[in-house]
Amino acid sequence: MYRYDEFDHALVQDRVAQYRDQVARRISGELSEEQFRPLRLMNGLYLQLHAYMLRVAIPYGTLSSKQLRKLAHIARTYDKGYGHWTTRQNIQFNWPKLDETPDILAELAEVEMHAIQTSGNTIRNVTADAYGGVAADEIEDPRIWAEIIRQWSTLHPEFSFLPRKFKIAVTGAPHDRAAVRFHDIGVIVKRNWDGEIGFEVLVGGGLGRTPMIAKTIRQFLPKQHLLSYLEAILRVYNLIGRRDNKYKARIKIMVHELGIDEVGEMVEDEWERIKTGELELPADEIARIRAYFAPPEYEALPAEDPGFAAKRFEDRACAQWVRSNVNHHKQPGYAIVDLSVKPEGQPPGDVTDAQMDAVADLAEAYSMDELRVTHEQNLVFPYVKQSDLYELWRKLIEQGLATANVGLVSDIIACPGLDYCALANARSIPVAQRISKRFADLDRQHDIGELRMKISGCINACGHHHVGHIGLLGVDRRGEEYYQITLGGAPGEDASVGKIIGPAFSSGDVVDAVEELVNVYVEKRREGERFLDTYRRIGEEPFKTRLYEERFHAAA
């Protein structure tokens, strides 16, 4: 993984010193809350319903064991003993004290981490495929490019007050695990006919009130031009993106209103003038960064470990776990292991200090000291030998991290909702917990198969309900918590936005309604079809009929 050199170190340390001074000025009263606000936001410090919240960046989701131990230490020392994985490869601490936040940042700097640009109308923490470097279908490790973008965007002087926040995601594989089509900019690593690395660049995707799928602005961008091209897009957006209405300020609205062709022309015009300047990436800088992401020293192993194959045959529970939580690896004899942070009935994304320490130890022992955080709020061990899988599985069970539900109905993404968020209409986490309990039977979950369930407490869509195969959106109905259901959303290369199926359900009925939708799928599915496939084939009518005519006619 990437290691800071003296420049990276100096930058985060200077930054901590600057922030410490700002906090001191706030505490002494020299700065009002209004003046302090933009400064704290630059360092990821929010003011929430009950307290401050600090959001720490985990660039492209990669963590070492040492870094995770530091996060555990921070949770224990400065918080109430837990953290929360977000849907953007960040971790949030919900109870830091203002005067201690500079110390937290100083501790983070020790392990090459920071909270820069995790909030505000800036370029946010760059996200990437959590399987970067190990996915079997990958063209190149997306983290090379995400790191290059991270450095360029960090404290970029021109883009600290954009019309709105700005999110960039990178995938190095055709199978899109980073939801690049729902980002302000999506970068897809490609090869051209000559075998050279470059990028397809997409722009204008996003969720929120107005979900939109990003459009391709450039089919192939040679790699040395990545930064100049991004700078051209950002400059055009900074100048002409709407600032009159917060809800129309994202670049997706600009692309929608002007059209991708016009935006494309403006960007090309800007880019033509800057592409051969200082931003053109030198080959040796690309090589320097690439070297950090070179494959680790793998052992030469058989493609299939015979010992593990036998164990799997004997132990049904283990086989089930392998089916949902273990993935193909680039390297023969290795596996990618998903750790489920969503055991039955637990709030999605929460993690305790003890759990973090335990995971750090396991990553050190079984995954070459490295792990990943996914945008689905789970964790990944990227370098596990198949011969270690059984032992690792047993140890993950002890930690409650081996629930065989990754990608299944109880692997729910939920926003903080009414329990934590001032904007919420309805609770998200308790509904997620009830759904998870309803489908607690793992055999049943495996029979249902892949089903992406996502819940947002309001229209801001932090729980990504638009891209859930089944999405729930909290709405307010005369002061009561209700949930609107959307069907057919998908975040990946087959991107689509879910459609509202009909009137909302009360909190009391919504879990039954979800179960009925699953029942319709189970009755109608064909061999090998996921929920999404069946929905796409048969359309919404059968689901609608079941919900509103057969099951809930009185309520609707």
Add this chain to the structure above:
Amino acid sequence: MPLLKQGAIVDDPWVYVGDDDDLPNGGPVIVTLKRWREDRDALMARGTQVGIRLTSEQTPGQVEDDLRHFGVVALEFPAFTDGRSYSNARRLRDRFNYPGEVRAVGDILRDQYFQYHRCGFDAIEIKDGETAADWARATSIITTPYQPASDGADNVLSLRQRRAAAGG
């Protein structure tokens, strides 16, 4: 409004002239885009320097051909959260190669010093009552920035190149 240049408060010889104000008899003036368009000939005939003040809705590109006549281009920040003038300053410096004074005016914050400086501003109208010493604290935190911008300063990308070239 005190004017900060290169870390010191300096005399500001420039006078703002509103759209309906009479032109003073002498001395350099800064006018709006509207006034410039209406009174271009009269302003040029005065024989003293002219500057222009652009709102964040306006762009230097709108006066591209006249830039050589201006001794100052003042770019407004109607609110510190409106970041358009950063991009306009960069275009002034990098695209139009404008060599004169680029002045930051409006809702100016000390903690944005590096942003102003790096985007090519070389003069800042600070708040009444603020001193050069107040600003010195903001300018004392020297960070080698990652990315090139319009200040021509060393940046991490260029320093790493130099290090690589030196074989280090």
